[in-house]
Amino acid sequence: MAQLETDLVIIGAGPTGLFAAYYAGFRGFRVAVVDSLPELGGQITAMYPEKLILDVAGFPRVKGRELVEGLVEQANTAEPDYLLGRTATGLDCTDDAVTVSLDDDTAVVAKALIITAGIGKFSPRPLPAGDGWLGRGMEFFVPSFAPYAGKDVVIVGGGDSAFDWAVSLEPIASSVTLVHRRDAFRAHERTVQQVRDSSVEIVTKAQVTGLFGEPTVSEVEITVDGQEPVRRPAQAVVAALGFVADLGPLQHWGIEVQKRHVVVDSSMRTNLPRVFAAGDVTEYDGKVRLIAVGFGEAATAVNNAAVVIDPSAHVFPGHSSEAS
Numbered sequence: 648m649a650q651l652e653t654d655l656v657i658i659g660a661g662p663t664g665l666f667a668a669y670y671a672g673f674r675g676f677r678v679a680v681v682d683s684l685p686e687l688g689g690q691i692t693a694m695y696p697e698k699l700i701l702d703v704a705g706f707p708r709v710k711g712r713e714l715v716e717g718l719v720e721q722a723n724t725a726e727p728d729y730l731l732g733r734t735a736t737g738l739d740c741t742d743d744a745v746t747v748s749l750d751d752d753t754a755v756v757a758k759a760l761i762i763t764a765g766i767g768k769f770s771p772r773p774l775p776a777g778d779g780w781l782g783r784g785m786e787f788f789v790p791s792f793a794p795y796a797g798k799d800v801v802i803v804g805g806g807d808s809a810f811d812w813a814v815s816l817e818p819i820a821s822s823v824t825l826v827h828r829r830d831a832f833r834a835h836e837r838t839v840q841q842v843r844d845s846s847v848e849i850v851t852k853a854q855v856t857g858l859f860g861e862p863t864v865s866e867v868e869i870t871v872d873g874q875e876p877v878r879r880p881a882q883a884v885v886a887a888l889g890f891v892a893d894l895g896p897l898q899h900w901g902i903e904v905q906k907r908h909v910v911v912d913s914s915m916r917t918n919l920p921r922v923f924a925a926g927d928v929t930e931y932d933g934k935v936r937l938i939a940v941g942f943g944e945a946a947t948a949v950n951n952a953a954v955v956i957d958p959s960a961h962v963f964p965g966h967s968s969e970a971s
């Protein structure tokens with residue numbers, strides 16, 4: 648079993664976890680950040696990277712992707728150890744340390760833990776016909792558009808991500824086809840209209856029933872309800888079928904959980920010593936689940952964890968402007 652020793656371990660690399668990582672660096676601590684997703688940014692990266700966010704203090708409007716870029720730049724000042732694509736599956740607390748076990752057999756030993764696990768570990772809903780095609784032309788995320796230039800792209804899904812990606816890829820792809828199993832969509836009406844007004848072909852009451860090609864996809868089979876399957880060229884398939892979130896193993900670590908959320912006090916402490924929580928995952932009277940609130944809770948959690956990590960430290964960190 649590989650072992651990593653650090654001062655603070657953070658579970659969850661969403662906006663709250665990233666800001667907590669920055670704060671750990673500001674306090675002079677070593678920090679490790681674990682996330683089951685392969686990318687940083689939590690819900691923002693997974694679900695709405697191209698949407699404008701209007702309620703982050705100091706940014707009258709900011710695209711999800713740009714907010715994450717800023718958070719990562721800020722977090723990187725702490726030089727975190729990012730442990731991505733790995734799920735935290737176990738927790739062991741002693742009087743002077745916490746040990747978080749990951750599903751790749753790594754053990755992260757730290758003086759304190761902050762859980763910023765949001766709505767839990769999310770996994771993309773699989774495309775049944777796409778089994779074995781991930782990375783061979785099929786993806787669940789569209790983190791950048793350039794790889795799709797000049798390709799015939801098939802997007803599967805009827806939600807915001809499917810439509811946002813159709814809008815973004817249409818100008819650069821050779822063709823974009825959106826396949827959805829119903830004829831009603833869950834995306835914003837304005838985006839749906841934008842897609843209808845574009846060259847994107849929308850195929851409804853239909854499913855992608857096969858992918859073909861070697862080594863990467865070159866054709867897909869689309870089956871419209873009640874009709875014969877039809878094959879068409881496609882060098883890229885985006886399965887935008889949404890995500891399932893699961894708080895999973897956290898619920899069995901002896902942490903007080905209420906309706907799938909971690910109960911904290913006003914210093915973001917849980918019922919376990921050395922274990923704090925912040926962001927969407929927390930529960931207390933009056934809790935509001937917003938990015939802005941998560942930022943405040945991250946600062947509170949790290950600064951209270953600071954005293955646990957180093958008993959001679961103060962909760963108040965001083966002003967960052969004085970350190971600049």
Ligand SMILES: Cc1cc2nc3c(=O)[nH]c(=O)nc-3n(C[C@H](O)[C@H](O)[C@H](O)COP(=O)(O)OP(=O)(O)OC[C@H]3O[C@@H](n4cnc5c(N)ncnc54)[C@H](O)[C@@H]3O)c2cc1C
Nearest residue numbers: 659661662663682683689690735764765767768926927938
């Ligand atoms: C479509 C949409 C639009 C939104 N728009 C806004 C908006 O305009 N303004 C606003 O303030 N909020 C908005 N929100 C809500 C906002 O995204 C959340 O409040 C925010 O992402 C919470 O951040 P977080 O870091 O606490 O958790 P998350 O972003 O959920 O990140 C948690 C991370 O923890 C990881 N994780 C969980 N469990 C484990 C585990 N066991 N091991 C490893 N990793 C784990 C997950 O993979 C995830 O990456 C929106 C949400 C959605 C879905």
